Amino acid sequence: MGTVRTTNFYGMLVKVDSLKSIGLNISEVNDMMDNELLDQSDELLSYYSSIGDAQADYFSEELERVGLKTGKDFFVFRGDFPDWLAFKVALQGNSCSIEPHLVRFEYGSFVFRKKALLKHSLSEERLIEIFGNKALDSNLDSTVFKPNPEKNPDEIFKLLSSHNLEFVDDFYELDVEIPDWLRLFVGKPWLC
Numbered sequence: 001m002g003t004v005r006t007t008n009f010y011g012m013l014v015k016v017d018s019l020k021s022i023g024l025n026i027s028e029v030n031d032m033m034d035n036e037l038l039d040q041s042d043e044l045l046s047y048y049s050s051i052g053d054a055q056a057d058y059f060s061e062e063l064e065r066v067g068l069k070t071g072k073d074f075f076v077f078r079g080d081f082p083d084w085l086a087f088k089v090a091l092q093g094n095s096c097s098i099e100p101h102l103v104r105f106e107y108g109s110f111v112f113r114k115k116a117l118l119k120h121s122l123s124e125e126r127l128i129e130i131f132g133n134k135a136l137d138s139n140l141d142s143t144v145f146k147p148n149p150e151k152n153p154d155e156i157f158k159l160l161s162s163h164n165l166e167f168v169d170d171f172y173e174l175d176v177e178i179p180d181w182l183r184l185f186v187g188k189p190w191l192c
Contacts, residue, residue, distance in 0.1 A: 002090065003041070003088035003089060003090045003102070003185060004038075004039040004040060004041050004045075004046040004088060004089060005038055005039040005046060005086070005088055006038070006039075006046045006048075006077050006087045006089050007038060007046075007048040007087075008079070008081040008083075008085065008086070008087065009078070009079070009080070010048065010053060010055070010056040010076065010077070011038070011046060011047070011048055011076070011078075011087070012046070012047040012048070012056060012059055012060075012074060012075075012077075013044055013045070013046055013047075013074060013075045013076075013089060013182065014044065014045040014047070014063070014068070014073065014074040015043065015044060015073055015074065015091070015181070016040075016041075016042065016043055016044060016045060017043070018068055018072075018073035018074070019045075019068075022066060022067045024066060026045065029045065032059075032062050032063070032066075033047045033059055033062075036048050041090075043090075043091045044089065044090070047059070053078070056076045056078065059076075060074070071179050072179075075178070075179050077089075077176065079175075079176045081172065082168050082169070082172050084113065085111065085186050085187075086186065086187055087105075087184060087185065088102060088184075088185045088186075088187065089182050089183065089184055089185070090182070090183045090185070091182065091183070092180060092181050092182060092183050102139070102186065102187045103136075103138060103139050103142050103143070103144050103185060103186055103187070104136060104137040104144065104183065104184070104185055105137075105174055105184045105185060106144075106146055106174065106178070106184065107174055107175075107177050108146060108173070108174065108175075109144050109145065109146040109173070110131075110144065110145050110146075110147075110156075110171050110172065110173045110174075111142050111143070111144045111171065111172050111174070111186055112142060112143050112144075112145070112165075112170065112171045113141070113142060113170055113171070114142060114143060115141075116166075116169070116170035116171065117143070117170075120163050120164050120165055120170070122163050122165065124143070126163075127143075127145055130145075130151075130156055130159045130160065131146070131147045131148060131156065132147060132148030132150065133145060133146060133147065133148050139187075142186065142187070153173075
C-alpha cells in the first residue's frame with residue numbers, strides 16, 4: 001500500500017483489482033503498455049506516455065478493448081502543470097502514511113509555493129480571507145487552499161494578482177477532475 005508517482009503529462013493510472021477481476025496480470029498489462037511502467041503499489045499501476053496525448057488515447061483504447069472502463073478502472077492524468085510540481089496518487093480510503101513532503105490536492109484547489117508567499121508578504125490570514133477557508137493542507141514548501149463555494153474564482157485570481165503573485169510561477173489551480181477513487185498529492189519533483 002502507498003502512494004505511486006504519476007507524470008505531470010499523460011500519466012495512466014490503473015487499479016490492480018480491476019485487472020485481477022478480468023483475469024489480467026501485471027506483466028500482460030506492461031506488454032500492452034509498451035513497458036512504460038513508472039511506479040506501482042499493491043493497489044495501483046502508474047504508466048507514462050512518452051509520446052503524449054495520442055499514445056495516452058491509444059493505451060486507453062487498449063485497456064477498454066480488454067474490458068476496463070475509463071474513470072472506473074483506470075484514469076489518464078492529463079494536464080499542463082508547472083515544473084515545480086510533482087504528483088503522487090493513492091487509492092481513496094487507503095490507510096497509507098503520506099510522506100511529509102507531500103500535500104493533498106483536490107479539484108479546484110490552489111497550491112502555493114511558500115517562498116512566493118513570503119516574497120510577496122502574503123499571510124495565511126489574508127489567504128483565509130481570500131478563499132473563505134483555512135488551508136486544506138500544508139508543509140514546509142507548499143500550502144493548498146480550496147475556495148469556499150460562495151467565492152468567485154475570477155475574484156480570487158484578481159485578489160492574488162493584486163499581491164503580485166504569478167499564476168504558474170507562484171501558484172497553480174488544479175483544473176483536472178480526479179475520479180472519486182483517487183487521492184492526489186503534490187510535492188517538489190526531486191522529492192517525489
